[in-house]
Every structure is written in C-alpha cells, then in structure tokens.
Amino acid sequence: MPTNLTVEAKKKWNEASLARRPPEKLQKLQEFLSLIPKHKGTSRLCAQVKRQIATLRREIRESRTRKVGRGGSKFFIEKEGAAQLVILGPTKVGRSSLLVSITNAKAEVSDYPYTTQEPVPGMLQHEDLQFQLVEAPAMVKGAADGEAWGLQTLGLARNADGLILVVDLSQNPREQLSLILGELEKARIVTQKPKARVEIEKKHVGVGLRIVVFGRLVDCAMRDVEALLSGYGIRDAVVKIHGEAKLDDVEDAIFESAIYRPAIIVANKADRVEATRNLNELMAFTGNKYPVLGVSCRILFGLDKLGDEIFKALDIMRVYTKEPSKKKPSPKPFILKKGSTTAVLARLIHTDFYRSFSYARVWAERLRFSPQKVGASFVLKDKDIVELHAN
C-alpha cells in the first residue's frame, strides 16, 4: 500500500536518515512522525517510526547511565566462522543446553529462569565449516518494546546471518513460537524468504543513481522507481532489485524496514512424555514454512542434523580455490551465496582480481569434463574447485 507522503515529510525523513547523533536523529524522527498522514497505507510506517523513536530514547538514556557505569556493551559479538546464528527462545527451553551440547562453549545450564543475561558464543563444526552460535538472553513478551534485554536481543538477531528458534516440547509449542515470531515481526525481522529484495547503497554526492534490476519490477516501471527515490532525495546511490519487486518493496527499503533472517526451529526436550503430541502440533502449526528439528539436549538426540539444516537454510555454498602452480586446492573453502558466479568469487578474493579477471578453470563432478574453462558469468555450485586466471 503506498504511503503517499508529502514532499515535506519525505524531506524530513531524508534529514532523519542523515542525522548521525542520536538526539538529533530523535528530534528529526519525531518531526517526521508528525508529518505522516494517518491512513491505512501508513499505519505500518507509523508503528515502525514510533518503535525507532522508543529505541533511540532508550539508547540515549542508557548511554547516559553507562558513562557513569562500567562502560562498553557486551552485546555485540564479533562474527567468526562461515556464519553467525543467534539462538532465541523463551527462558528455560534449553538454549544454554543446546549451546553446550554441540559447541565448545561454556554456558550455564540452570533450573532458574533468566540465567543468561549476556550473549554467549560457541563454534559448531559442520564438515569442513564452522558456524558460530550465539545464545541470546531469553525472549520475553514485549521484547521489541524494550522489555528486559529485548532490544539488545533483537539487535543480535538483526546482526546475525540466521536464527535458531528454540521451543520446549514439554509445553505448548505454538504459544512459545508465536511469542518469538511476534516479537521478531514487531522488530521488523522476517523469517520467511520475501519474494523481493531491494538493497539501497547510498553514495557520495555526484555519483548519481544506478538501478540494477536482477529480477523483475511487478507493478511499476523503472522511471517510477527513479521518481520514488528522488522524491525522498536519494540521488546518489546504487540500488539493486532482486526477485519479484513491487514499488512498495522499494519504499520499504528506503525506510530500511524489514530484513530477512532465515530461521530453523529446534524443538527441545524430545525425551519428555508429552513431546510427541506437542511436536505434531508444532509441525501442523508451521506447515512446511520452517525446518523443524525434534531434539533432546539431555539424551543428545537429533542434534547431529543441525549443521546440515543450518547450511541449507543459509542458502550458501563452498568453493575451493586452487593456485595454478599447485596440485591441490586450499583446504579452507570460500563461502558464497548459492547461485554465485566466478565473478563473485574473484571479487571476494580481491577487487584487483575481479578487474583483471581473464578466465577460470573449474573441477566438478557435474561437469562433463574437468577442468572446464569458463568465463566470469559461470554459475558455481557447492564443492566446486576453481582456479582463477588474471590478465
């Protein structure tokens, strides 16, 4: 639904998005909110801006108390390994138990609620890859509105590559899952793959607007996208449109509203007597929207499948590079999004490599003969071995 904002409102939004200092940003957002016409098409935007305002207020307040307190937030966990996944769930479902069962981490498993108050990382080995799992504090009702450690927890989720949603099979799984998904949705984190993905990368003044459509514009033309962007004062940016995109998706991207994080549901305590019934209920509730793994951290059941599910959910692949002078590829793979080309690999290795790319040789079982000489647009697959040649 279009928001039909006035020129003045759009200008104000642009000012708010450019503001760097939190108090200034807060001021601009409040002014922006008052300029949004209130109708059906703007209700979601209003809710989102209100939440942003609430978050900023809290941040400002907390940074004031931190200055006198112990300083530094422990809530940001530096990424390690192939991907970072945050373990979310209500208290006592077994988030710590999961972490200690499958990683090297030392988290405290306990019968007391809200034991985990700071994120705890651990590494999970999956074949020749490692995934970093981070246990977040318990998800509570109202997390998206700042209850308990809600905003920090949702911040962790936003920053991660994927989510592991843990529920307890000795209790109503539907309630637990609805709680988690509800808070994620309020924080504009979606767990279902959207039909379209729009990235807006703002550039220096004078660079101009470059719009690249990898998918298709469904309900609009290129000039509509240009008009929408320039209406918001976005004149210097690279805009990438993937999938089946509507003009609304582009407007959503301007407001940096929704982000997609793939999710896996881990249903724990499968050893309990009520577990089978609750697992069936959970499956009926989720349909085939999410991968669901029934596990028990107590008797170490079902956990060996998690690595594979994570790998699938992240939509990634491994590519091994080989130097022309060497016989064997490097043992450590590069991690790429599924469907990436040799050009993407070259750019990941080095921008210079990308610029001077000449051709590649690829070894793979699916090819009729290996190695095969390929160009920059060759689509790679998991476990391909690639030798890059530059000019």
Ligand SMILES: Nc1nc2c(ncn2[C@@H]2O[C@H](COP(=O)(O)OP(=O)(O)O)[C@@H](O)[C@H]2O)c(=O)[nH]1
């Ligand atoms: N029966 C059973 N209890 C479990 C299992 N996993 C964890 N628990 C228990 O559930 C409680 C909470 O576990 P914990 O990992 O601390 O949960 P967290 O609050 O989500 O981190 C502890 O008493 C654990 O012993 C399981 O697979 N089966």
Ligand SMILES: [Mg+2]
């Ligand atoms: Mg815990």
